[in-house]
Amino acid sequence: xxxxxxxxxxxxxxxxxxxxxxxxxxxxxxxxxxxxxxxxxxxxxxxxxxxxxxxxxxxxxxxxxxxxxxxxxxxxxxxxxxxxxxxxxxxxxxxxxxxxxxxxxxxxxx
Amino acid sequence: xxxxxxxxxxxxxxxxxxxxxxxxxxxxxxxxxxxxxxxxxxxxxxxxxxxxxxxxxxxxxxxxxxxxxxxxxxxxxxxxxxxxxxxxxxxxxxxxxxxxxxxxxxxxxxxxxxxxxxxxxxxxxxxxx
Numbered sequence: 513x514x515x516x517x518x519x520x521x522x523x524x525x526x527x528x529x530x531x532x533x534x535x536x537x538x539x540x541x542x543x544x545x546x547x548x549x550x551x552x553x554x555x556x557x558x559x560x561x562x563x564x565x566x567x568x569x570x571x572x573x574x575x576x577x578x579x580x581x582x583x584x585x586x587x588x589x590x591x592x593x594x595x596x597x598x599x600x601x602x603x604x605x606x607x608x609x610x611x612x613x614x615x616x617x618x619x620x621x622x
Numbered sequence: 623x624x625x626x627x628x629x630x631x632x633x634x635x636x637x638x639x640x641x642x643x644x645x646x647x648x649x650x651x652x653x654x655x656x657x658x659x660x661x662x663x664x665x666x667x668x669x670x671x672x673x674x675x676x677x678x679x680x681x682x683x684x685x686x687x688x689x690x691x692x693x694x695x696x697x698x699x700x701x702x703x704x705x706x707x708x709x710x711x712x713x714x715x716x717x718x719x720x721x722x723x724x725x726x727x728x729x730x731x732x733x734x735x736x737x738x739x740x741x742x743x744x745x746x747x748x749x750x751x
Contacts, residue, residue: 515668546734546735547736548734548736548737548738552669557741557742557743558661558669558718558741559741560739563737563739564734564737601669603669603671603736604736605734609682609735610671610682610684610735611735611736612671613661613668613669613670613671614668615668616668616669
């Protein structure tokens with residue numbers, strides 16, 4: 513199984529919106545509703561930000577939103593804040609009880 | 623907050639077997655709504671799913687590691703464990719244990735395979751001769 517494809521970096525100024533893409537195939541992202549997104553600050557464990565493509569766990573600000581079209585999923589962070597600067601990973605169910613992560617995107621708040 | 627804590631040796635030699643245990647506090651290991659997973663992250667690199675184990679004891683593994691992995695569940699100790707055999711330098715990573723969740727209606731449960739809502743702090747395992 514191949515990793516999902518994410519851009520290595522993304523950036524935006526405080527208050528702006530930024531969208532991070534996650535491209536898979538018809539065997540993973542395109543075939544199931546199970547796409548999640550994780551935020552990871554340096555030296556910390558990942559934190560679940562989005563699950564089932566669009567759902568937010570309790571406590572995650574509504575500035576974070578997820579979507580999917582075909583084989584591509586996206587995470588949008590609106591109203592960028594300094595603390596949003598982190599690595600973001602998408603993750604998808606790849607069938608046959610397999611799970612695959614994206615390579616990660618480093619989000620910089622300018 | 624549900625603490626998960628990884629434990630195990632931090633340094634191994636090539637060809638040895640990596641053994642890690644995750645201790646789950648709070649009692650949720652007895653709940654069939656949840657499943658348990660291992661994820662690793664090589665230094666400076668991305669996340670890699672290793673495998674998951676469910677309430678029933680059924681486990682699923684990353685195909686690229688399948689022949690070397692065993693994940694087991696010990697509810698009496700509120701623990702689940704990872705064994706990875708024949709390690710090489712490529713297995714050097716921070717290893718995380720995590721809790722996944724699903725939905726149960728009566729005896730029927732549906733799980734969300736990529737959704738881990740609680741993570742341990744991670745433990746660095748280095749493989750070096």
